[in-house]
Amino acid sequence: MADRGDDGRRIVLDWGTSSFRAMLVDGDGRVLERVDTGDGIATVADRDFAAVLRRALEPWGDRARGLPILAAGMIGSRNGWVEAPYVALPAGARELAAAVRREEVPELGTIRFIPGCTDTAVEPFPDVMRGEETQLLGFGLERDMAVVLPGTHSKWVRVGGERIRRFRTFAxxxxxxxxxxxxxxxxxxxxxxxxxxxxxxxxxxxxxxxxxxxxxxxxxxxxxxxxxxxxxxxxxxxxxxxxxxxxxxxxxxxxxxxxxxxxxxxxxxxxxxxxxxxxxxxxxxxxxGPEDAALRGCLRVAAEMEGMA
Amino acid sequence: MADRGDDGRRIVLDWGTSSFRAMLVDGDGRVLERVDTGDGIATVADRDFAAVLRRALEPWGDRARGLPILAAGMIGSRNGWVEAPYVALPAGARELAAAVRREEVPELGTIRFIPGCTDTAVEPFPDVMRGEETQLLGFGLERDMAVVLPGTHSKWVRVGGERIRRFRTFAxxxxxxxxxxxxxxxxxxxxxxxxxxxxxxxxxxxxxxxxxxxxxxxxxxxxxxxxxxxxxxxxxxxxxxxxxxxxxxxxxxxxxxxxxxxxxxxxxxxxxxxxxxxxxxxxxxxxxGPEDAALRGCLRVAAEMEGMA
Incomplete structure (x- = not known):
């Protein structure tokens, strides 16, 4: 199976502009290892993201070697490692999984970058999110409701029917x-x-x-x-x-x-x-929302990818 | 007459947070001399405003000596030279003139500080202006209308019946x-x-x-x-x-x-x-508004003070 280790273990990255998080997760979604650093994409010299990631995973030794890696957040943006183009709304786990971008990296294997979303209905310019889509998946998209994600650029979102339906960014x-x-x-x-x-x-x-x-x-x-x-x-x-x-x-x-x-x-x-x-x-x-919404969302995308494999 | 030189000449100061302007004005309101510097009140060392003013007036020599001085702007605030407390609205030339604060200064004589205004009807805290009140006087307060004064802290004002009636600050x-x-x-x-x-x-x-x-x-x-x-x-x-x-x-x-x-x-x-x-x-x-609104307003206050003398 291409998308997970033999026993279902994988590495999940939540890699934003100003923070880096890597989690070693077992087949049931339990976090076995976790590292948080300030190595956000804005701090990475010469765009050598591979070096930052190798250094972060080194302490896990053989336990991490060869595992599939799934990455969410700004690491998949134009200013990041590999650009995973925005997916148009409405979008849920299936649409995100279908648009995941794969990159082969020496010594690290295949990294899968989860894309962000764009709401092309926003005037006068399409709005964008990247990272929040996995948090929303982890929160759950079943019920028709509003969700707010506070932050530097807060998002107001309408979800429902297992899809992100529309959103708007507030500065x-x-x-x-x-x-x-x-x-x-x-x-x-x-x-x-x-x-x-x-x-x-x-x-x-x-x-x-x-x-x-x-x-x-x-x-x-x-x-x-x-x-x-x-x-x-x-x-x-x-x-x-x-x-x-x-x-x-x-x-x-x-x-x-x-x-x-x-x-x-x-x-x-x-x-x-x-x-x-x-x-x-x-x-x-x-x-x-659950504290580990981003991780849950990543695992939803991973499960969807497996279903498609 | 206490408020003007024998031939009606006077010095008018428009002294704000980041700028200093002095004008030597004749009895008909014509500007005979003018100096603009960056010596706003925020830049004055040890609050030695007198030194800044003496230096600015020095080039005018005997022409400036002994003339009455009228000052508007943040120089009359708590962070300025002498605090002229805010006048409550509605207020026009008469109310401002009645609240002018006088200060005797060695070598410079009497300086009259025009107060700012406060609108105590603004919720939850009274709003304040200082400097704009003279510009409004110079614009004219006869007609019932809205006036906007763009700037770092823009003011929207309702004027009419020769009074400033209410205002609100926008950041x-x-x-x-x-x-x-x-x-x-x-x-x-x-x-x-x-x-x-x-x-x-x-x-x-x-x-x-x-x-x-x-x-x-x-x-x-x-x-x-x-x-x-x-x-x-x-x-x-x-x-x-x-x-x-x-x-x-x-x-x-x-x-x-x-x-x-x-x-x-x-x-x-x-x-x-x-x-x-x-x-x-x-x-x-x-x-x-007229380009010299602040000067015109100061002269309106001066005329009012003379009427009260």
Whole structure:
């Protein structure tokens, strides 16, 4: 069988712009070994991805040698190792498996790169995701529902009938990082001893109240500091509430969800918690995704490839 | 008379965060001398504003000595020389003149600091302006209309009956600067040989079309580049159109103007032209302010002070 080791073991890579993860997985999907490093594709010198991968797998010795390798994330992008072109929606495990790109690599064998997805219906330019599609597969695509994947470039997605149906990217995380690090309006902000949920909620409430949008709300960080209404240690979490609240508001106005609906939330613990909190504030029923959503998704694609073999 | 030289000459300062301007003005408001430097209040060492001002006025010698000095802008803020507390709206020349703060300075005489304004009706924190109030006075406050002052922190203002009635700050310019300098979504952008009005208009059209807001629109810069729909030299002006278009959209939704209305536009030539263009695209009638709006406003305050003397 071409797609897995004799006993079903394989190596799964979740290799993004700023992080690298390799997992040695058995035939039942259990993780036997795991390594996380900061060797994201943006850090790899001379595009020598093979060297990075060999070094990462070396400690596993013979246990890893000759196993099939499946890779998801930005490693399969134009800036990565091998470009696996985007698959058009609607797409599920079958469409992704059919578009997997294979590459023979000396000493490492065959690596299979899972493609990203494109939503060509988005105006004025097709939207793209890469990495989130495997997380969505791991979350499950059976029910017709909205799923949000918070991050530097958050995704709002409609899934259902075992397919990703449409999605849209929001630049929320990138904007928050720029504003909290560089903006005059956030000058004077101090890091709180621990995340300030009350300040975060306050920001969300301001984002959701009244008319208008984010541009008019952002200056309230400065105005709050000037007027004494916001303490220095509250400014960062209040700003976080403003931008995440604005994302939900935009998503609602664009029809991504309706009140009372369930919404999947897939992401790191701290950020997923904030998104779930806003979902509740908007009358939604947040459903957290599994922690290992990306791995589950990769194994779904692998199973599909085996079915096609 | 305390507020002007015997022949009506005076010195007017327009002293902001990043720029310094001094004008020697005659009794008819004509500018006899003028100096512009980068000595904004953020650059002044040890808060020695007097040294900066003495140095700037030195070349004018006896012509400047002993003249009354009127100062507008951030120099009158908490981070400036002397804090002239914000005046609550509604406010016009009379209210500003009554709240001017005087300071005796060795070798320079009396300096009068024009206060900024605060709109305490803005939720959740009072909004503030400092410097724009004199530009608005110079534009004229007779007619009931909307006025926009583009900039790092744009202001939308309703004026009428010789008063500034209410306003709101939009962080548009600051956001654009951060995004174009630092954002991943704008990576690959190249400066065009000259401003690309078509790309700007395209960004405005995208900002105004459909539902949702800025967060969902921002990623179209990246998506346009990836799909070949935007050239590298178009990305910056397209992004400019997205954010300025978003500002107008928010301002409309918040009721700052209605279709067909006149809207004043006060600002530097290049930016004012862009704002006027968007105003026209939204069916408004843009009315440019006079180039010397700030000076005219200062002289209005001076005239009011004389009337009260």
């Amino acid at each position: 929320t995380g990138e904007l928050f990082a720029l504003l909290s690090q560089h903006a005059f309006i956030a000058r004077g902000a101090e890091a709180p001893a621990e995340p300030d949920e009350a300040a975060f909620r306050r920001g969300v409430e301001v984002a959701l109240a009244g008319e208008g949008g984010l541009l008019a709300r952002l200056f309230t960080v400065r105005a709050g500091w000037l007027s004494g209404g916001l303490r220095a240690a509250e400014m960062g979490d209040y700003l976080s509430g403003l931008v995440i609240g604005a994302e939900f508001r935009e998503a609602r106005d664009m029809g991504w969800f309706a009140p009372g609906e369930a919404v999947g939330v897939i992401g790191g613990a701290a950020l997923a918690r904030r998104y779930a909190l806003v979902a509740e504030m908007m009358g939604l029923r947040p459903e957290p | 548009t310019g600051e956001l654009f600067a951060l995004l174009s300098q630092h954002a991943f979504i704008a990576r690959g952008a190249e400066a065009p040989a000259e401003p690309d009005e078509a790309a700007f208009r395209r960004g405005v059209e995208v900002a105004l079309a459909g539902e949702g807001g800025l967060l969902a629109r921002l990623f179209t810069v990246r998506a346009g580049w990836l799909s070949g729909g935007l050239r590298a030299a178009e990305m910056g002006d397209y992004l400019s159109g997205l954010v300025i278009g978003a500002e107008f959209r928010e301002a409309r939704d918040m009721g700052w103007f209605a279709p067909g209305e006149a809207v004043g536009v006060i600002g530097g030539a290049a930016l004012a032209r862009r704002y006027a263009l968007v105003a026209e695209m939204m069916g408004l009638r843009p009315e440019p």
